[in-house]
């Protein structure tokens with residue numbers, strides 16, 4: 001059986017870095033592999049499947065979820081909530097935000113969708129990066145914290161209790177979107193597919209040759225293949241500083257990552273360059289990879305214990321000699 005390799009993209013636009021490779025055992029199973037790519041949710045979304053209906057179903061669903069959650073679309077439910085500070089939302093968005101607040105609690109605030117004012121302050125929203133003065137960071141912290149979101153279940157009303165708050169689903173939205181897409185594909189009776197949304201993967205069934213999907217995770221710093229995974233179903237997510245970062249001083253080489261520690265207000269700096277987490281569903285994998293990146297190795301591993309069936313598949317460090 002011959003093996004071919006398909007490179008998949010992970011880095012968000014603009015520009016991209018190849019990082020995931022799907023290894024295809026090209027045994028004849030007569031199903032004819034299809035591969036389609038679309039730019040959605042600010043990243044390349046790729047689907048591998050055998051059923052001609054699958055790409056349309058998956059892309060339509062991901063695009064629907066993007067329309068609900070995108071902070072870059074003025075008419076999304078999230079943008080309207082951010083603009084008004086109080087908003088009646090759909091049952092779907094209400095349930096998702098409640099779940100995210102719960103996940104924030106379980107990660108002791110390492111993952112927190114209310115991090116948006118900090119993401120903006122560090123310039124990651126508009127890609128105008130800067131190291132903000134310490135007093136501005138301190139002044140922004142009171143507007144951060146999921147415990148400051150008030151949930152009114154009777155009418156799906158969501159309210160920020162502090163001025164200046166806003167939410168950013170960047171750390172969990174892609175995972176959620178893939179769960180929704182997987183649900184729609186299952187409803188249509190489509191059993192075999194792999195979707196990769198910028199390093200967030202969700203797959204089901206088997207790949208070509210009727211063997212489990214085989215995926216290789218490539219080193220973000222370009223040192224070859226880190227891990228090979230075989231997956232028949234489930235999800236994995238990678239968070240890392242290679243994806244979006246800036247350097248204030250090229251000489252020091254210090255990277256400021258787009259993943260911010262909501263408790264300190266500074267980009268997370270636990271020495272992790274990238275972490276890949278597996279879970280049965282995309283939302284959990286997406287949340288966990290972001291949270292572990294913020295928490296660092298030991299606390300991240302402790303968090304994983306609270307989520308049975310989830311695992312750290314790979315963890316790479318910025319500085320191999322660093323002590324933890």
Ligand code: AMP
Nearest residue numbers: 110111112115170171239258259260290
């Ligand atoms: P991910 O690539 O899934 O780790 O998500 C990173 C994105 O989530 C960032 O680009 C921000 O939009 C947002 N984000 C940054 N820091 C956090 C955090 N501590 N918790 C939740 N979301 C975050």
Ligand code: MG
Nearest residue numbers: 171286287290
């Ligand atoms: Mg994430």
